Amino acid sequence: MTPKTAVILAAGLGTRMGGRPKGLVRVAGREILYRTMHLLQRNGVERFLIVTNERYAPLYREFVERNGFNAELVINPEPEKGNGHSLHLAKGHLSERFVLVMSDHVYSEAFVAEAIKGNGLIADRRPGWIDVDEATKVKVKDGRVERIGKGLKEWDAVDTGFLVLDEGIFKVTEELENERNGDYSLSEVVERAGLPVTFVDGFGWTDVDTPEELKRARKMLIFTAVKGTGDGFISRHLNRKISTRISYLLVEKVTPNQMTVVTFALGVLSAFLTLVSLPLAGILYQLSSILDGVDGELARAQLRTSRLGGYVDSILDRYVDGSFLALLAYSALKEPLWYLVALLALLGSVMVSYSTERFKGAFCRDAYREVPALRKLPGKRDERVFLTMLFLLVPSGLAVRALFALLAVLTNLRVGATVYFILLNASSFRAGMQ
Amino acid sequence: MTPKTAVILAAGLGTRMGGRPKGLVRVAGREILYRTMHLLQRNGVERFLIVTNERYAPLYREFVERNGFNAELVINPEPEKGNGHSLHLAKGHLSERFVLVMSDHVYSEAFVAEAIKGNGLIADRRPGWIDVDEATKVKVKDGRVERIGKGLKEWDAVDTGFLVLDEGIFKVTEELENERNGDYSLSEVVERAGLPVTFVDGFGWTDVDTPEELKRARKMLIFTAVKGTGDGFISRHLNRKISTRISYLLVEKVTPNQMTVVTFALGVLSAFLTLVSLPLAGILYQLSSILDGVDGELARAQLRTSRLGGYVDSILDRYVDGSFLALLAYSALKEPLWYLVALLALLGSVMVSYSTERFKGAFCRDAYREVPALRKLPGKRDERVFLTMLFLLVPSGLAVRALFALLAVLTNLRVGATVYFILLNASSFRAGMQ
Incomplete structure (x- = not known):
């Protein structure tokens, strides 16, 4: 007791x-x-x-x-x-x-x-x-x-x-x-x-x-506020290292919701920047991906987490990704075949998130916790955004086409693997559920 | 007790x-x-x-x-x-x-x-x-x-x-x-x-x-197995009327999983048919949309419902829709601007489902039950598929472009409205949740 x-x-x-x-x-x-x-x-x-x-x-x-x-x-x-x-x-x-x-x-x-x-x-x-x-x-x-x-x-x-x-x-x-x-x-x-x-x-x-120890306490709260499961490779090794520092600077002044709005605005701006400069667009996109961790860190450190906040954040992330890929395709592709590839890349990109979130909707449990094999699959958002930035740093028609081809294959394979591992582990998380 | x-x-x-x-x-x-x-x-x-x-x-x-x-x-x-x-x-x-x-x-x-x-x-x-x-x-x-x-x-x-x-x-x-x-x-x-x-x-x-009464019992089980919430206008007034009749014929012979596979195969076939004949593709697409209700009806009537079955079914539906729109765009569009519209239509089409499923993931509750206003929003899958078939019956470049423009606006507006109504009703379903 x-x-x-x-x-x-x-x-x-x-x-x-x-x-x-x-x-x-x-x-x-x-x-x-x-x-x-x-x-x-x-x-x-x-x-x-x-x-x-x-x-x-x-x-x-x-x-x-x-x-x-x-x-x-x-x-x-x-x-x-x-x-x-x-x-x-x-x-x-x-x-x-x-x-x-x-x-x-x-x-x-x-x-x-x-x-x-x-x-x-x-x-x-x-x-x-x-x-x-x-x-x-x-x-x-x-x-x-x-x-x-x-x-x-x-x-x-x-x-x-x-x-x-x-x-x-x-x-x-x-x-x-x-x-x-x-x-x-x-x-x-x-x-x-x-x-x-x-x-x-x-x-x-x-x-x-x-006052010195107060700063240390703030730092401790930010660092222990990093959500573990669901982070990809780039997130763990790059984005979180930067986002926690930003969170540390903002945690006394900025609310999670304010941060969500700013991050979304930057993401949309990066999408429209594809019409002007691909390297700049890619860098801003990666920056918004780093900032994307900040609202959650602020929320946990400030004891302001909300499921609704997480919900809205997810929807906005999908729209940032979708509009980035759509405008990138519009600005850099010509042939219908490559548009077909871009359409499949966009589909796969949203489906990566759909395939784990829909699991949570079905079972009220976290897919990454129930099926740990999923954590090792490449193709999460942080990795895709970073990859996109890399391909756009020295932009060419070839680089953009290669990027779309890679994304189309990577994301849709990842969705297939997600469903496969979930079916493979079905007996473990279905026990006692109807 | x-x-x-x-x-x-x-x-x-x-x-x-x-x-x-x-x-x-x-x-x-x-x-x-x-x-x-x-x-x-x-x-x-x-x-x-x-x-x-x-x-x-x-x-x-x-x-x-x-x-x-x-x-x-x-x-x-x-x-x-x-x-x-x-x-x-x-x-x-x-x-x-x-x-x-x-x-x-x-x-x-x-x-x-x-x-x-x-x-x-x-x-x-x-x-x-x-x-x-x-x-x-x-x-x-x-x-x-x-x-x-x-x-x-x-x-x-x-x-x-x-x-x-x-x-x-x-x-x-x-x-x-x-x-x-x-x-x-x-x-x-x-x-x-x-x-x-x-x-x-x-x-x-x-x-x-x-034996006569056995048939009546079978019919009763099929009709009471129709899931109410989440059905759109076309589903209620057309698809369910046909799907229940099909389910009645199949319920002693076919399992829900078999039906899911057949429906998916027909859906993918309809997507590839866009390369050959748009009217045929549209009609087969609508047919697969009707059949899409059958696996669920069979599962409920046979007491074989499974969350995992529902999960896989959802993923496959998104891929049918995605590949239909992607291949339709590829076969009928030329200008980059219209591809941009098609990309946004595809994004919105997946996001319609994402926006309610992600809600369930966050709150472990059905969005249509918690926020009844969502039931009245147009743009559900059954309606989109039916609309697609109508636009493709007498195909022309104009019809396809109009279809994509309509889908892009309809689906994304629907997602916006979904988030809006969820935020509006937040106090009612957040009570007691952390």
Whole structure:
């Protein structure tokens, strides 16, 4: 059973990020806390307790109401004391397993989905997005925390600031309350309790203390937002390398829908450029193909993905490709036979996408996931666009004819192979379906 | 709660259908009982009791095993007595609500889905597929059976042979066992019990007593197998009228996959015929469009629908259309400008289907169901094919050019309108989706 409640520690009076509480600092267009709470909700959490201080309480109250989260605020009147006390204040508000997270940590979708299935302290043996010198380290013995702290020389993993606890933890805070007069850190609680450790390694997460670290968080969100399945060779090795950099620059300013419109406009412009200059048209076409990844990256990083957005994006991509090929043929071909080839190239080009999307329509499942052999087939959009650009760089009638012949064969063979592999694997994904 | 058990009365020694028990007579390629049991299973029934006689028991046992049904046989050693006694023999095998059906009734998918939600005797006030003179009629009073019988002069509905009962019925059979020495009809049980009546009106069902009635059952299955949503104007008013007649002739002999192959071959042949004779090509194209409905009709009537079959069929349709337009352009057009129009017509023609199928891929829901406005948009395949045939009947360069111009505008406008209506209705189908 995944936890239904989450406690968020947000009482710290961080000063390095300006006057704003760190949980309400925006990264990739969303408050850090919006991101954490949204992802926790998506993974089954229904109720939140935010432990904050008197100064920040009105800001958090406004934030919670504006976003309609089911959250209570718990006020820590002594925020200058260690954050162990903040956890202790949540006592009495909880009756079952709960998640404990820090308000200044930024987590990727994949991290939260894994971490919430864990138990005790969630620790990362391969943290990719933090400064290990600054991080809180954990020494693990027999699956439990033996020591924890920034200065540990021997350690096994890094504290992710994400914990899955139960009420038992309040026995430990009770002890520390008495011993330390309420001034003790969460790390002390964790060490004293000897919490179990769950390793969740190599997923994206980071904490944010300085404006510099905010940039790193933004970068992490963009890079973990790349959708894997369905990317072709050129996409993986060229387009994504550029598109993620563009997304990084735009993610605080531009919405996915705005990006979709701009990309479509550039694509159509490249199609009309075939009437003027083939090399320019090809380069702009390839540029629009790179930008085509940006709207999806922005959407995932900004937690703004929408099926409808994906739908419209697909339709527009087909029209960019269709009009590019149609106008290229018009501008460069003469003989009916070559027009026939161009017609078949255009047909195949749309059918490549049709043959996998129609599968999803039939089975409500992703073709690339159900039939992994499809991932290796050449002829995806990113590859076709790149090929088109190459053929148009030094334009000639021959180059254009060769391009159309190649596209006609490549795309229609790919569709045939797609249907073949789907039929071949039918038994595996049809099980239990009617 | 829908019933989990069904009792099937199959002890009657009908003689007018040859020596074979009526439940094992095939209609549209499937035994009547296979059909009934398959549809009941699809609607939640998990267990069957077949009451039959000693002579038929081995045949039914073989049938049950061959098809892997979870069914027990109950032997009625005195099948010459009324069928009320057969029901009584099921006593003790049942502990909750159950369906009671006759082995010689053929029910459509839609009928079973409705009837199983009812209570008591399921009766039809608008039976379309039976001989009312021969039927068992019901007089209803205050929602319950007042009188039942073939000879009733005043009646409200016809007995469908489908009942939803509970154990209470066996008190009535017990009484009749004693009074009549085990010889009494189900109708007597129904009347004595004063069963509640649920009206399920106008869906397809019929009973089979003679070879003549078998043909009627076949016809009923074909006509109720027409898929409603997604049919265009020409399909509804012309193609379906012909395709159902063809399906009726083929349904005992031809499988849906065989039909898909034949239809595709004819379609491709029509495309190549554009090089020889445009009127012939157009007529064959329209013929293949009519046949295109047959595989689906056969599949539904034979209970052989498959998502994979639908998937392959869609891909092949796109290739028939694409190659028809490509070869028509090649054979009849000269100027690049008209080839540009043909390229856009081909693009739009595939995109009409893409724009609704991609919706299904994104939302796992049928676009025509979620956005009913789409049903009224012109430009579906059946309409485009018919239009193409009309323009090619008296062929001329002008006619072909006009056809391509019309298709280019019609299809692409339709795609635009599809996206527009989907965006307009987004709030209704996006509710609760992420």
